[in-house]
Amino acid sequence: xxxxRSSSKLEPKDSEEADKNSEPLIPGLPDHIVELxxxxxxxxxxxxxxxxxxxxxxxxxxxxxxxSKNALSLSLPYVFVSAFHKSTARIQWQALDPRSGRxxxxxxxxxxxxxxxxxxxxxxxxxxxxxGVGSDTECxxxxxxxxxxxxxxxxxxxxxxxxxxxxxxxxxxxxxxxxAGGGTSSTGPITAVESYDPEGDTWTPVANMGTCLKRYDxxxxxxKMYVTEGWTWPVRFxxxxxxxxxxxxxxxxxxxxxxxxxxxxxxVLGDRLFVISEYGDCPLKxxxxxxxxxxxxxxxxxPRGEMNKPLAVNGVEGKIxxxxxxxxxxxxxxxxxxxxxxxxxxxxxxGPEAFHDFSALNCQVLYG
Amino acid sequence: xxxxxxxxxxxxxxxKITLKTSDNEVFEVxxxxxxxxxxxxxxxxxxxxxxxxxxxxxxxxxxxxxxxxPLAILITYCKKHLEIKANNADNKKEMEIDMExxxxxxxxxxxxxxxxxxxxxxxxxxxxxxxxFFCRAVASAIQNKSVEYVRKFFGLESDFKPGEEEKLREExxxxxxxxxxx
Numbered sequence: 001x002x003x004x005r006s007s008s009k010l011e012p013k014d015s016e017e018a019d020k021n022s023e024p025l026i027p028g029l030p031d032h033i034v035e036l037x038x039x040x041x042x043x044x045x046x047x048x049x050x051x052x053x054x055x056x057x058x059x060x061x062x063x064x065x066x067x068s069k070n071a072l073s074l075s076l077p078y079v080f081v082s083a084f085h086k087s088t089a090r091i092q093w094q095a096l097d098p099r100s101g102r103x104x105x106x107x108x109x110x111x112x113x114x115x116x117x118x119x120x121x122x123x124x125x126x127x128x129x130x131x132g133v134g135s136d137t138e139c140x141x142x143x144x145x146x147x148x149x150x151x152x153x154x155x156x157x158x159x160x161x162x163x164x165x166x167x168x169x170x171x172x173x174x175x176x177x178x179x180a181g182g183g184t185s186s187t188g189p190i191t192a193v194e195s196y197d198p199e200g201d202t203w204t205p206v207a208n209m210g211t212c213l214k215r216y217d218x219x220x221x222x223x224k225m226y227v228t229e230g231w232t233w234p235v236r237f238x239x240x241x242x243x244x245x246x247x248x249x250x251x252x253x254x255x256x257x258x259x260x261x262x263x264x265x266x267x268v269l270g271d272r273l274f275v276i277s278e279y280g281d282c283p284l285k286x287x288x289x290x291x292x293x294x295x296x297x298x299x300x301x302x303p304r305g306e307m308n309k310p311l312a313v314n315g316v317e318g319k320i321x322x323x324x325x326x327x328x329x330x331x332x333x334x335x336x337x338x339x340x341x342x343x344x345x346x347x348x349x350x351g352p353e354a355f356h357d358f359s360a361l362n363c364q365v366l367y368g
Numbered sequence: 369x370x371x372x373x374x375x376x377x378x379x380x381x382x383x384k385i386t387l388k389t390s391d392n393e394v395f396e397v398x399x400x401x402x403x404x405x406x407x408x409x410x411x412x413x414x415x416x417x418x419x420x421x422x423x424x425x426x427x428x429x430x431x432x433x434x435x436x437x438p439l440a441i442l443i444t445y446c447k448k449h450l451e452i453k454a455n456n457a458d459n460k461k462e463m464e465i466d467m468e469x470x471x472x473x474x475x476x477x478x479x480x481x482x483x484x485x486x487x488x489x490x491x492x493x494x495x496x497x498x499x500x501f502f503c504r505a506v507a508s509a510i511q512n513k514s515v516e517y518v519r520k521f522f523g524l525e526s527d528f529k530p531g532e533e534e535k536l537r538e539e540x541x542x543x544x545x546x547x548x549x550x
Contacts, residue, residue: 033487
C-alpha cells in the first residue's frame with residue numbers, strides 16, 4: 001500500500017476500531033453479500049456509500065475493493081479532465097461518466113503549479129500530478145500529488161528527485177516514469193529520468209535520455225515508453241525522440257518514420273499508437289510497427305469544427321476521448337477492420353453550461 | 369406473488385423435482401428450474417440419485433434454510449429467466465432487453481424487507497443470476513438517495529465521531545446535490 005504523507009491518515013488500530021470491525025455492514029445480511037451489493041454501486045455514487053457508516057467507508061476505501069471490482073468486471077472507465085477556468089484563473093479537476101454524460105467535480109488539488117504533468121494507473125484508480133512551476137519561486141518543483149478514486153482525496157507523496165516542468169511521464173509495469181523537461185534556473189533543461197514505485201512511495205534515478213527536447217509528448221506501448229519532440233515551429237529539423245525500455249534500463253532511437261509521422265496528440269489503444277494530426281482536417285492516423293509506417297484511420301472524420309483548441313486526449317478499451325474548450329467531449333469508437341486497418345466513429349457529448357469557459361489541460365482515464 | 373410453480377406444465381415431459389422448504393411447504397418444479405439452483409444440483413451430483421436418472425419418479429429435496437415465500441418468488445424468476453433465454457437463443461441483445469424489462473417490472477412488486485429474504489435464499493441456493501440481480505437491485509436502490517434514506521432503508525445508524533460526518537459531507541459535497549426525494 002502507498003504511504004500517504006498528508007491528507008489521509010492511518011486508521012487507528014485500537015480496541016474500539018476492532019469492535020467496529022465486528023459490526024455487520026447491514027444487519028441481517030452476511031458482510032460478503034453486502035460487499036457484492038456495494039461493488040455494484042457506480043463510482044460517482046461512492047461518496048454517498050462512504051458517508052453512511054464507518055464500516056461502509058472502510059470497506060469501499062480499502063484498496064482490495066477496487067481489485068475485486070476489477071476482477072468481477074464491475075469497474076467502469078471514467079474520464080478525468082483538468083481544466084483552467086479563465087475568469088477565476090483556477091485549475092479544477094472533474095470527471096465524466098461517458099455512459100450518462102454526467103460530470104462530477106473533484107476536490108481541489110493541494111497544490112497546482114502550472115506546467116505540471118499527469119499520468120495515471122487506471123486499474124488502481126490512481127491519478128498522479130507531477131512537477132510544474134512554483135507560483136512563488138517561478139522555478140520547477142519536485143511536487144508529487146496523487147488522487148485516489150476510492151477515497152476521492154488528494155495526498156502528497158514523496159517528491160521527485162529532480163525539480164521539473166513540461167516533461168514526459170508515463171506508467172509502465174505499474175511504475176511511473178518521468179523524463180527530462182525544464183529544470184530550475186540553475187540547472188536549465190534536464191535529461192534526468194526517474195522511476196516511481198507506488199508500493200514503496202520511492203523515486204529511483206534511471207538511465208538518462210541523453211538529449212533535451214523542445215517539447216515532450218509520450219506514449220506507452222506494451223512495456224516501453226516512446227518520447228517524441230513532435231514538430232515544432234520553425235520546421236527546420238526532423239523531430240527527435242527515443243524509446244525507454246524499463247526492463248533493460250536503456251534508451252534507444254525510435255524510427256525516423258515514427259517520429260516524423262507523430263504530428264499531433266497521441267493516444268494508445270491496445271498496443272497501437274494513434275495520433276490526431278494537428279494539421280489539415282485533423283485526420284486520425286495509426287502507426288503500423290510491422291511496416292514502420294503510418295496509416296490513415298477510415299470511417300468518420302474528426303469533428304474538428306465543433307472542437308475548439310486546446311484539446312486533451314486519452315483512451316481505453318477501443319475508445320478515444322478528446323476534450324475541447326468548454327469541456328465538450330468527442331468519443332471516438334475505434335475498431336480494427338482487418339489487415340491492420342482501423343475505422344472510427346465519433347460521438348459528441350456537449351459540455352455543461354458551467355464549464356463554458358474552461359480550457360482542457362489534461363485528460364486521464366481511471367476505473368472506478 | 370402467487371405460487372405458480374405448483375401447477376405442472378402440461379406440454380413438458382421433463383422430470384419434476386420436489387423441494388421442501390423450512391416451513392414444510394412442498395414445491396414441484398421442472399428439473400431445468402431446479403438445476404439453476406446450484407445447491408440443489410450439487411445434491412444430485414453427490415447423491416447420484418437413481419430415481420432422477422431413471423426419469424420416472426420425483427425426488428424430494430429438503431431446503432432447511434429457505435422459506436416458502438422467497439422460494440416461490442425465486443422459482444417464478446427462474447422460470448421467466450429460462451423462458452426469456454429460450455425465446456432469444458440466437459439474439460443476446462434482445463435477451464438482455466427482455467430480461468431488463470422483466471427485472472424492472474419484478475422489482476416493482478418487491479418490498480425492501482423481501483429483498484433481504486430473497487438475497488439470503490438466492491445465496492443459500494447458490495442461484496448466481498438471481499443473486500447478481502438482487503445485489504444490483506440493492507445497489508440501485510441507494511443511488512441518488514440521501515445518506516439518511518440509505519441508513520433508514522437498511523436499519524443503520526451513523527457511527528461516525530462527532531465532526532467526522534460533517535467533514536465527510538463537506539468533502540463530498542458534490543454527491544449530495546440533486547438526490548431523489550426520500
